[in-house]
Amino acid sequence: MSKKFAVTLRKIHRLSQTTLWFRFERNDGGLVSFEPGQFFRFVFTDGAGDFERAYSPCNFAEGVANIPYLDLVISYVDGGRASQHLFNCDEGVRATAGGPFGRLVLPRKLPARLFLVATSVGIAPFMPILKALAPSLEKQELEVVLLFGARTRDDFLFHEEISAIDDKFDSFTLKMCYSREAQADSKANEINGYVTGQIAGFSPDPESDKFMLCGNPRMIDDCFGLLKELGFTAKQVVREKYVYAKKISPQKSKVLTADQKRLIAEKVNKYR
Numbered sequence: 001m002s003k004k005f006a007v008t009l010r011k012i013h014r015l016s017q018t019t020l021w022f023r024f025e026r027n028d029g030g031l032v033s034f035e036p037g038q039f040f041r042f043v044f045t046d047g048a049g050d051f052e053r054a055y056s057p058c059n060f061a062e063g064v065a066n067i068p069y070l071d072l073v074i075s076y077v078d079g080g081r082a083s084q085h086l087f088n089c090d091e092g093v094r095a096t097a098g099g100p101f102g103r104l105v106l107p108r109k110l111p112a113r114l115f116l117v118a119t120s121v122g123i124a125p126f127m128p129i130l131k132a133l134a135p136s137l138e139k140q141e142l143e144v145v146l147l148f149g150a151r152t153r154d155d156f157l158f159h160e161e162i163s164a165i166d167d168k169f170d171s172f173t174l175k176m177c178y179s180r181e182a183q184a185d186s187k188a189n190e191i192n193g194y195v196t197g198q199i200a201g202f203s204p205d206p207e208s209d210k211f212m213l214c215g216n217p218r219m220i221d222d223c224f225g226l227l228k229e230l231g232f233t234a235k236q237v238v239r240e241k242y243v244y245a246k247k248i249s250p251q252k253s254k255v256l257t258a259d260q261k262r263l264i265a266e267k268v269n270k271y272r
């Protein structure tokens with residue numbers, strides 16, 4: 001059942017040139033409760049009033065049980081209302097979180113092979129999912145393939161954590177797909193190109209494999225189109241599109257001045 005609770009921003013740090021990590025803690029000292037992969041709806045308040053955006057908690061190190069905070073990974077969108085608010089705020093900012101919601105959760109019965117396909121911050125829900133899968137990976141109860149798309153190496157979020165999983169588990173396979181990196185290093189599981197181009201090479205089998213797709217709506221449509229051609233149905237391919245707010249308020253469509261852009265850039269660098 002979904003619940004609403006007040007939260008306060010306690011920590012911020014920078015993950016990449018365009019992405020910040022935020023820790024929001026419950027004000028009432030209560031614990032947050034969600035299944036790895038689910039998302040929350042956050043209501044923020046800026047000069048123009050309240051507005052809502054969805055975010056997938058990326059709690060990883062301590063798992064998702066018995067914790068009083070939600071960790072978010074948010075990429076900056078030029079002219080975006082939440083982006084302007086969050087990339088320009090300080091610890092102590094308040095918000096309301098409601099949830100959890102969403103179907104991007106692990107199937108009750110694990111498949112022989114599970115494909116996690118993400119672009120950019122679409123990796124957020126997969127970090128707690130990978131944490132939850134660690135015991136099954138340890139026992140080699142399933143194979144997990146992570147296809148992760150990013151523009152450049154700087155955008156390879158959670159590089160250390162994902163590489164550690166790759167080193168530790170034989171039943172885990174990583175393909176890091178760069179769309180704008182000059183030279184991919186094949187020895188480091190890197191390729192130049194999109195995640196979509198990697199799928200067929202694994203000969204996915206609708207009888208035994210499942211897919212979870214998260215991030216850019218176009219990537220999700222392309223991958224799902226391809227999987228349908230290979231015999232997969234919607235039941236075997238869980239999709240979460242990071243679709244963006246439709247209503248354009250004056251605040252959102254405002255073009256930033258050079259000074260405002262400089263201030264935001266300074267803010268981002270502060271959390272380096």
Ligand SMILES: Cc1cc2nc3c(=O)[nH]c(=O)nc-3n(C[C@H](O)[C@H](O)[C@H](O)COP(=O)(O)OP(=O)(O)OC[C@H]3O[C@@H](n4cnc5c(N)ncnc54)[C@H](O)[C@@H]3O)c2cc1C
Pocket residue numbers: 039053054055056057072073074075077078079080081082083084121124240241242243244245246252
């Ligand atoms: C279920 C769900 C979970 C989500 N989880 C996350 C998450 O964990 N991390 C995260 O960063 N985002 C996540 N999002 C997206 C998030 O909700 C916001 O839409 C995002 O942060 C942009 O908000 P904004 O207010 O800055 O931009 P908006 O004010 O919503 O958008 C401003 C303008 O930019 C366009 N736009 C917005 N984003 C992009 C983009 N990436 N590329 C191109 N154009 C764009 C919009 O169409 C609009 O015209 C999620 C979305 C959903 C539906």
